Amino acid sequence: MTTKADPAGPAGSARQLSERRPLGDITFQAVALAAGLLVLVILVLIAVSTSQQASSWFSSEGIKIFSSTWNPTNNQFGALPFIYGTAVTAIIALVIAVPVSVGVALLLTEVVPRRWARPIVYVIDLLAVVPSVVWGLWGILVFAPWIQHYYASVSSGVKGIPVLDSLFGGQTSGASFFTAGIILAFMITPIVTSLSREVIATVPAIDREGAYALGATRLEMINGAVWPHSQAGVVGAVLLGLGRAMGETIAVALVIGSSATITPHLFAPGYNMPAVIANEFGEATGLFRAALIGMGVLLFAFTIIINVIARVIVERSGRRQRGA
């Protein structure tokens, strides 16, 4: 496709190297564009097709889809217990995972010499590669029976104390909201850590060195130079962790206890949206199935919104750095 410069033409004349783009080139671009568009198409299709399957649930229940009564036998499909469970397990996971993840991220960027950073990153990646179902298997066969004793001790210990009794008292079970929250925390730590690390790493070296030059300790440097810059980004990372915690299915389905109830007792068996879909979809027909798919739609909507906000925050904080 090379076009030799026309020897007869005046030297230095502006001449198109090719008058017309060859068909192969146009086709390639079209194919690449189609592949890229596939992302948008899939997202739209997900929203449309699942909503359509769930429409009988939305229309028959109306606002009652948010009621707290879930009784398939009586055709009552209020989703509130599962929304509650999703929120509770996600919050427990964040409370545990965020300090730990940010701590590790800071460890990697500020404390540890570069040579040691690599093996630590490998460990984090190894944590990320453990499949959800293996977490669930270990969770229900090993972790839950072990931790049940501690739940029972804590529960009898806080009997009668006002707030603590409602949260940690009552009947305890190895398979419960709290166990699911802990396992979720293990699972979202890698993503929150690696994203926080990326964000913290964009803090200009000059700010760090400036703080040290003024005599700051490492903690003070982190508070003064790193934190203001990376705050927004870390928030974004946390939101991404939240999205992941809300959607994680299999490990939760195995260790949450499969009991659709709204209770403040964190050590009691519970249920959440992805877990009930996973456990009960196979048997469900008609309105029951529509309700489960409908919860899938809600889950999709929640996670999309959270992810969009998170990405916007992360991108904006990144852009601020680059501009500066």
Added chain:
Amino acid sequence: MTVNYGGGGSGKGRTDLASGTVQFAGSDSPIPSDEASSFAGKPTVLYFPVIVGPITVSYNLSGVTKPLQLTPTVIANIFQGKIKKWNDPAIASLNSGVKLPSTAITIARRSDSSGTTANFSLFLEDSTKAWKLGSSSTINWPASSRGGDGNGGVAQIVKSTPGAVGYVDYADAKASGLSFASVQNASGKYIAPSTTAASAAAAGAKVASNLTFAAVWSGDATAYPITYQSWDLVFAKQKSANDVKMLKAYLGYLLGPGQQLLPSLSYAPLPANIDQQAKAQLSKITS
């Protein structure tokens, strides 16, 4: 001939039969009215009873060696969360001489739609006024109960949780090494689950013309009151003559030589009269 058996509860079996995904479905209860619509316009469903079996009330109490004795009322109250501890007077009064711990009772029940649940709740509904939660493949269990997937799932919860109690199919309970209770039957006797006691229960059941019946809470003084039955459901009209041949061969085996194998698998064979009627029904499968 390859017979492929996919797992799942009775509800899933009926769904898959209706949608044509499978050619025969196992179900522990007849097609309930709310599922009838998915079978509308399809050929008649034939019920072939194949096995009878006990449903145990299994528990995890390490100190208790003799099987506990329980009445239907006490069982109903345990599973409704009204009796919360093992040393409750209601349980103790039935079991003098047994040292019951003060452990809290953890209820284990099915999280999936299940024929075992349907038969267990039907037993409670028929036997005692204390049971208020009705009978169905899914029940509105108390909030603190734990759900397990399949008989195995419930067995696993009972096995791993001290103080747990759950209703588990006899075969699964025995294979998991669980302890189970002797239940009082309609004649007032406490009977332990066994294949002979299950057959005794089925022998006393009233059989409808389409071969459906309920073996719970029936039978003589030797009958185990929580006995369930299982049918293989097939459509009377099949797509091909080969399908008819295969199904007749498979079902014929189950109703004939297969029945001898059942006790070794911890299931009970059908009473003779029911078996005869089922074999006669084979001729109704056509293509």
Added chain:
Amino acid sequence: MAATTGQSVDLREPPSWRRSKNRIATILMVISFVLVIIPLGFVLFTVIAKGISIISWQFLTADIPPNVLPASIGGMGPAVVGTLEITALATVLAVPLGVLGAIYLNEYGGNRLLARLIGFFSDVMTGVPSIVMGLFIFTIWVLHFGYSGLAGALALGCLMLPIVIRSTYEMLRLVPDPLREASYALGASKARVTVTVVLPTALGGIVSGALLAIARAAGETAPLLFTILTVTTVNRNVFSGANTSLPSQIFANASSPYVGAQARGWGAALTLIALAFILMVAARLVTARFARNLQ
């Protein structure tokens, strides 16, 4: 700058309470890391300890027995076959499309709104729960065409697509522009430049990213729940008929009270982790070699 009171103050040393706070902070950070290692260590240790005794050639190839049978009988053969064929099909579907999508974003899209939208939503898509992907394929495929390994592969493919797009995009960005410009100067079209110059240069990174996506997909259970109808017999036809996979079997066995089934579950878990680990190590090796090439 010495104090006039006669006491000498070393201005480089922060007072002790600031030092203690700093030390506590460092200790907390180290504790965080330990808190991460502990569960990881526990899980890996348990999986290896409980799984290693059952792993054997028989385990990897024999049929799946009824749950009640002991660990010495049967194995997870059908699940291994299922995982390999379904994941392979998902890879064939997702990786080329992902690479092409990334090519659009980096080579053609530039700063246009559509390209930025696609890039943004591709990242958002990585956050969509895998169970939603499973429900999606159930509604548009399984309801019409039934359960199959192909349906499972479609669901896994949807999961892998945005991951491959993102990692490929990052690799393409690393290819220096002068390389492209030199080729354009010779009169090559953009398509030709991309295929013959850019892709080969970025290949190592692309492969590495794809391997990580495959590792992720191989371990997923939720997308397969509603698409392959977990059975226990082997199905070598990935395009039709119900199938099974290692994660599906582990999920089923995890709720079983039988020691044999649980042991098989641990063995399958070990197999799965080993598979993911091998893919991860392979990805690192490829990256290391690729980095050397770029230098």
